Amino acid sequence: MRKQVDITPHLSLMIGGTVSGFDVLKLPQQIPTFVSKAQKEGESIFILGGGTNTIFSAGHHQIRIGKMTINKLAVDGQFIRAGAGVMWDKIVETAVAHNLSGIEALSAIPGTAGAGPIQNIGAYGQEISHCLDTVIAYDTLVKEFIPIKNHDCGFGYRSSIFKENPRQFVISEIILKLKKNYNFTDIIDYPGVREYMSEHDLAFNLQNIRAAIIEIRSLKLPNPATLANAGSFFKNPYIDINHAKKLKKEFPDLPQFPTGENLIKIPAGWLIEKAGLKGIRVGDLGTYDKNALVLVNYNQASFNDLEEFIKYIQSKIQIMFGVELIPEVNIIR
Ligand SMILES: Cc1cc2nc3c(=O)[nH]c(=O)nc-3n(C[C@H](O)[C@H](O)[C@H](O)COP(=O)(O)OP(=O)(O)OC[C@H]3O[C@@H](n4cnc5c(N)ncnc54)[C@H](O)[C@@H]3O)c2cc1C
Numbered sequence: 001m002r003k004q005v006d007i008t009p010h011l012s013l014m015i016g017g018t019v020s021g022f023d024v025l026k027l028p029q030q031i032p033t034f035v036s037k038a039q040k041e042g043e044s045i046f047i048l049g050g051g052t053n054t055i056f057s058a059g060h061h062q063i064r065i066g067k068m069t070i071n072k073l074a075v076d077g078q079f080i081r082a083g084a085g086v087m088w089d090k091i092v093e094t095a096v097a098h099n100l101s102g103i104e105a106l107s108a109i110p111g112t113a114g115a116g117p118i119q120n121i122g123a124y125g126q127e128i129s130h131c132l133d134t135v136i137a138y139d140t141l142v143k144e145f146i147p148i149k150n151h152d153c154g155f156g157y158r159s160s161i162f163k164e165n166p167r168q169f170v171i172s173e174i175i176l177k178l179k180k181n182y183n184f185t186d187i188i189d190y191p192g193v194r195e196y197m198s199e200h201d202l203a204f205n206l207q208n209i210r211a212a213i214i215e216i217r218s219l220k221l222p223n224p225a226t227l228a229n230a231g232s233f234f235k236n237p238y239i240d241i242n243h244a245k246k247l248k249k250e251f252p253d254l255p256q257f258p259t260g261e262n263l264i265k266i267p268a269g270w271l272i273e274k275a276g277l278k279g280i281r282v283g284d285l286g287t288y289d290k291n292a293l294v295l296v297n298y299n300q301a302s303f304n305d306l307e308e309f310i311k312y313i314q315s316k317i318q319i320m321f322g323v324e325l326i327p328e329v330n331i332i333r
Contacts, residue, residue, distance in 0.1 A: 007056050007065065010048060012110070012224035013329070014297050015306055016056040019046070021064035025085070028070060028145065028172040031138045035170070038064040045140070046332065047170050049085070049112030053119065053230055057333045058303040068114050070172055075100075079133065080176045084114025088121070091176070096206045100178035102131035104206050105187045107213040110224065110231070114171040119158045119328065124190045124213060129155035133177040137162075137169040145172065157265075158235050158328055166330075182206065192216055220291045228297040229288065234268040234313075234325040247321060268325055269293035275316045285309045 008016035020043055023034050038045045043064040048054065070083035073090065075098050082091050092107045105124035115121075116128045117135050132155075135148045148169075154161040162169050187193055187209060196216055202208040222229050239247075244256055244264035251274065257265040272278060272292035279289035284301035288294040295309065314325050 004060060005065070007048075007061075010065075010067070011051040011054055011056065011230075012228060013055055013230040013295070013306075014228040015301060015303055017058045017303070018060045019056075019063045019065050020061070022067065023064065024067045024069055026069050026071070028136075028138070031066070031170050031172060032143065034064070034066050035138070035140050035143075045167055045170070047114070049115040050087070050110055052110040052224060053115065053328070054330045054332065055230065055303070055306070057331070061332065063332075066170065068112055068171075070114075072173075078178050078180060080178065082113040082174055082176070084112060084171045084173060086113045087111075088113055088116055092210065095176075095178055096210045099206060100180065101182045101206055102126065102178040103128070103176065104209045105190075105193075105213055107210045108217045113174050117153060117155075117160055117171065117174060118162045120155045120160050122158070123217075124193055125187045127155070128176075129153070129160075131176050131178055132174060134175040135162075135169075135171055136173040136175070137171045140168055140170065157238075222288055222290075222294060222296055227288075229294050230329045232268070232293045232328055233295040233310075234272075234293060235328045236265050236268050237271075237323050237325065238263040238265050239323060240264070243322065251321075266323070267293075271317050271321055271323060271325070272313060275313075275320050277313060277316060282309055282312070287313075 003020060004018040005022045007019050008014055025031060025034060035045055043062050045066060046063045047066045047068055049068050069085035071085050072083040073086050074081045075094060080091060080095060088109050088111050091113055092103050095103050105126040106121060109121055109123060117132060120127050120129050132150050135153060136145060137148055138145050196212050202212060241262045241264055247254055255267055255270060259265055269292045272287060277287055278292035280287055283305055284297060284299045285305055286296050288296050317323055317325050
């Protein structure tokens, strides 16, 4: 009988199936062997970081997992080079300790460095794409390591070429170019952060911003170690300007963020809360009571339960606002 490895305990929402192989990748030179072994066995590859943005459907997957643990971290002037397995928050901590700015608002995002560019992680006005210089990746088509510069990563809102071509690139390292001169305008204009800093009488320096963001996040996001979740479950939808105007008439308190392309970004969490779905529980699944955008698994929710719950939320939002919610989380079927 072929080997079956349960992937569920490696995923922060604790919803998964079985896979046919699981290798730990500690060094870049292990990647080509991992890829060719999977190809020989007729398996797809899947690179797993911290599993905080990933769900597998129930049942068996002919997939070989490469658990990314490449762990080198070096600071060289304004540059930070990080192995893909370094915990993202360790990089932010290091940057702040060296007085380098550009990622402090991305404090406490769980997961690994290598996963950062996949969905272009972002929070409080910063995105990894703002300071990512180069990604070093093993291209499984040409079978060699290549440097990919920022402008070739196809970054958009929670998207990149890596997300669009999920099996092609195995990221082994990222290189960030950070700033020595601080510019906090984006962050301090972000709702919640400026208020927190002034309420607590905190000066605007990197250390205080990092501490404030960690505290703000801990108040509205569940810790996956104590309550299974995968962070924001849906992307914030972009709707056209006429649709946005119509919604604003009906819901004057709907926050709207123009994107400059006749498209308006609206917060998915606001829609879910307005529809009365914040803090609800159906079986073992629910929306978090402090943040409607986060789905939580209280105990042993199955993939089928999750699919039903996703459909339920999507249809409520579609009926009430005419807006389609699309999952941000990677769902492997
Ligand atoms: C409580 C909580 C809060 C969160 N807050 C935020 C937030 O504020 N902003 C935000 O953007 N995200 C947030 N997230 C989502 C998540 O933390 C990020 O998407 C993070 O980058 C995922 O990292 P990971 O290592 O766990 O990725 P995984 O879930 O392991 O993988 C995610 C995807 O990246 C691919 N991948 C991972 N590593 C590599 C690699 N080395 N090479 C190629 N592909 C790779 C995987 O194959 C998969 O497709 C949050 C999640 C949680 C649980």
